[in-house]
Amino acid sequence: MEPPSSKGDLDGLNDRHKKLNQLLEPKKYNFETDIQVLENLERSSTDMESLLTEVCSFNAFDAKLSIADSQIEAFTGKLLPVMEYIQELVDQMTQKYFCFEEIMPSEVFRKIGDLESFSENIRVKIEEKESEARQGRAVRGEYLLGVESFQSWMQTTENRMREKSLQPSSLIEFLNELKLDLVSVTKEVDTINKCVQVIRQKSKNEEYLENISVTMISLTHQIKTIKSWLEENKLQEKDIQLKLQLIFDHLQSSSEMEPPSSKGDLDGLNDRHKKLNQLLEPKKYNFETDIQVLENLERSSTDMESLLTEVCSFNAFDAKLSIADSQIEAFTGKLLPVMEYIQELVDQMTQKYFCFEEIMPSEVFRKIGDLESFSENIRVKIEEKESEARQGRAVRGEYLLGVESFQSWMQTTENRMREKSLQPSSLIEFLNELKLDLVSVTKEMDTINKCVQVIRQKSKNEEYLENISVTMISLTHQIKTIKSWLEENKLQKPAMEVLEEILKLEVIFNTITTSETEMKETLDSEVGIDFLNVENELKDIRFLTEELEIPDSDIEISFERFVSELTVRHTELTVDIGINNDIIDEDNELVV
Incomplete structure (x- = not known):
C-alpha cells in the first residue's frame, strides 16, 4: 500500500487499524468453537442416521390412518430442529469467517454440507412415506368396495337363478339381463385386479396378502356356479360363457393390466x-x-x-x-x-x-x-354428479376400512382377554396396552362416525343404511364385552382408565346409531336409560375406588371430560321433552 499523503489519510488508516485490532482479539477468533461445532455435527449426523433407518423401515402402505398420521408427525418433529440448526450454523459460521476474510475450515464446511444433504434426503423420504400411506389406504378401500360389490351381485344372481329355474318361460329375459350385468361386473373385476396388483407390490403384511388370495379363490368358485348352472340347464349362451371366462381369467390372473383408455378430450369437440x-x-x-x-x-x-x-x-x-x-x-x-x-x-x-x-x-x-x-x-x-359419485365411493371405502380395522382389533382383544384371564400376573400390563389401543380405536371410530354422517345425508339406499345401523349396533355389543370382562374380573386402578376410554367410544357409538328422527321418537324412553346406565357405571367405579382407597380427586380428573361430553349431549337431546329428575338437576347438569 502506498504511504498516506496527508494527515487526514493517516488518521483514517489509524481508525481502520483500531477496528481490526478489536476484531482480532483472541476471544473473537476462537478455533475451539469449531471443535465444538464438529462434535455437534457428528451427534446430529448420528441422530439423522437413526431417523433415516426409522423412516425407511416404517411400513406406511399397510398402516392405519391414525398410526400413519402420528408416525409421520413424529418423524417431522425430529427432523425440523436439525434443519433449523443447520441454517443457524451456516449463518453463524459464514459471518464469523467473513469478518476475517478467511475461508471456513474444510472439515466444518464438509460436515455442514453432508448434514444438510442428509436431512433433505430424509425430508423427501418422509414425504414419500406420507404419499405411500395415502395410496395404501385408497387402494385397500377400492379393493374392499369392489369385492363387496361383486359378492352382492353374486348373491342376487344366485337367488335369481334359483327363481328362474322354476320359471322356464322367463329364462330368455333373465339371460339378457345377465349379459348386461356381466359387462359391468367385468369392469369391477378389472378394478379389483389392479388393486390386488398394487397391494401385492407394496404390502408387507403377509396375513393380509393371504386373505386376499383366499378371497380371490372364493370369487373364482362363485363364478363357476353360474357356469355350472348354464351347463345343467343346457343353455348354450356363447356370449355369456365368454364373459364368464374373461371374469374367471381376470380373477386368476396376477399379471399387470393395461391402463384403461383415457376419455376423449372434450375441449377438442x-x-x-x-x-x-x-x-x-x-x-x-x-x-x-x-x-x-x-x-x-x-x-x-x-x-x-x-x-x-x-x-x-x-x-x-x-x-x-x-x-x-x-x-x-x-x-x-x-x-x-x-x-x-x-x-x-x-x-x-x-x-x-x-x-x-x-x-x-x-x-x-x-x-x-x-x-x-x-x-x-x-x-x-353432470360434473356435480361425477363429483358426488367419487365422494360416495371414497366415503364408503373409508367406512369399510374403519369397520374392518375395528373388528380385527376386537377379535385380537377378545383372544387376549381369554388368555389374560388365565394369567393374573400380567393383567396390569395388558390393561395398559388396552388403554393405548383404545386411544387409536377412538380415532378410527371418529372417522367411521364422520363417514356414516355423510352417508346418511347423501345416500338413498335404504337397505345399505339399514346394514350400517345393524353393523354399528353389532360393534356396540362387541365393545360391551370388554366392559363385562372388566366387571367380572374386578380389576384394579388401570381398569378405570380403560373404562373411561370405552365410555368415550360409547358416546361415539350412540351418536352413530341414533339418527335425528330416532332421537325424537325414542328420546322419552332411551335418554333416561342411557343416563341411568352411566350413573350405574360411575357408582361401580366409585365403589371400586373406595375399596382401593384411591383419592376422589383422581376419579374427578379422570372423568371430567367424559361427564362434560355427556352433559353437552344430554342438553342437545332434551330441548322440548321431560328429563330424568333422578339424574339431571334443575340446571340441566349431570348429578354424579
Whole structure:
C-alpha cells in the first residue's frame, strides 16, 4: 500500500487499524468453537442416521390412518430442529469467517454440507412415506368396495337363478339381463385386479396378502356356479360363457393390466373449423331456414329437459364405479352434440346476418341463448354428479376400512382377554396396552362416525343404511364385552382408565346409531336409560375406588371430560321433552 499523503489519510488508516485490532482479539477468533461445532455435527449426523433407518423401515402402505398420521408427525418433529440448526450454523459460521476474510475450515464446511444433504434426503423420504400411506389406504378401500360389490351381485344372481329355474318361460329375459350385468361386473373385476396388483407390490403384511388370495379363490368358485348352472340347464349362451371366462381369467390372473383408455378430450369437440366462405353465398340468405332452425331448437330444448331430468334423478352417490362411469359417459354423450350444434348455429347465423348487415331475428337469438344456457346448466349438473359419485365411493371405502380395522382389533382383544384371564400376573400390563389401543380405536371410530354422517345425508339406499345401523349396533355389543370382562374380573386402578376410554367410544357409538328422527321418537324412553346406565357405571367405579382407597380427586380428573361430553349431549337431546329428575338437576347438569 502506498504511504498516506496527508494527515487526514493517516488518521483514517489509524481508525481502520483500531477496528481490526478489536476484531482480532483472541476471544473473537476462537478455533475451539469449531471443535465444538464438529462434535455437534457428528451427534446430529448420528441422530439423522437413526431417523433415516426409522423412516425407511416404517411400513406406511399397510398402516392405519391414525398410526400413519402420528408416525409421520413424529418423524417431522425430529427432523425440523436439525434443519433449523443447520441454517443457524451456516449463518453463524459464514459471518464469523467473513469478518476475517478467511475461508471456513474444510472439515466444518464438509460436515455442514453432508448434514444438510442428509436431512433433505430424509425430508423427501418422509414425504414419500406420507404419499405411500395415502395410496395404501385408497387402494385397500377400492379393493374392499369392489369385492363387496361383486359378492352382492353374486348373491342376487344366485337367488335369481334359483327363481328362474322354476320359471322356464322367463329364462330368455333373465339371460339378457345377465349379459348386461356381466359387462359391468367385468369392469369391477378389472378394478379389483389392479388393486390386488398394487397391494401385492407394496404390502408387507403377509396375513393380509393371504386373505386376499383366499378371497380371490372364493370369487373364482362363485363364478363357476353360474357356469355350472348354464351347463345343467343346457343353455348354450356363447356370449355369456365368454364373459364368464374373461371374469374367471381376470380373477386368476396376477399379471399387470393395461391402463384403461383415457376419455376423449372434450375441449377438442368444440373446435370451430368450418368453411365460413360457403356461408357467404346469396342462396344461404333464406328466411325459411330460420323457421327450420327454430323447430330444431325447440326439439333440442325438449331433449335437454329430458336429459336434465335424467341427470338430476341419477343417484350418483350410491352408484358402483362402473355404473357411475357409464352413466356419466352416457349423459355427456347426449349433451356434447347439442353443445356442438349450438356453437355451429351461432357461427352460421352470425355470419349469415353479418354479411348482409342485418340483425339476427330476436326469436332465433333468444332461443339459441336459452338453449346455450340450459345446456351449460346440464354440464355443471353432470360434473356435480361425477363429483358426488367419487365422494360416495371414497366415503364408503373409508367406512369399510374403519369397520374392518375395528373388528380385527376386537377379535385380537377378545383372544387376549381369554388368555389374560388365565394369567393374573400380567393383567396390569395388558390393561395398559388396552388403554393405548383404545386411544387409536377412538380415532378410527371418529372417522367411521364422520363417514356414516355423510352417508346418511347423501345416500338413498335404504337397505345399505339399514346394514350400517345393524353393523354399528353389532360393534356396540362387541365393545360391551370388554366392559363385562372388566366387571367380572374386578380389576384394579388401570381398569378405570380403560373404562373411561370405552365410555368415550360409547358416546361415539350412540351418536352413530341414533339418527335425528330416532332421537325424537325414542328420546322419552332411551335418554333416561342411557343416563341411568352411566350413573350405574360411575357408582361401580366409585365403589371400586373406595375399596382401593384411591383419592376422589383422581376419579374427578379422570372423568371430567367424559361427564362434560355427556352433559353437552344430554342438553342437545332434551330441548322440548321431560328429563330424568333422578339424574339431571334443575340446571340441566349431570348429578354424579
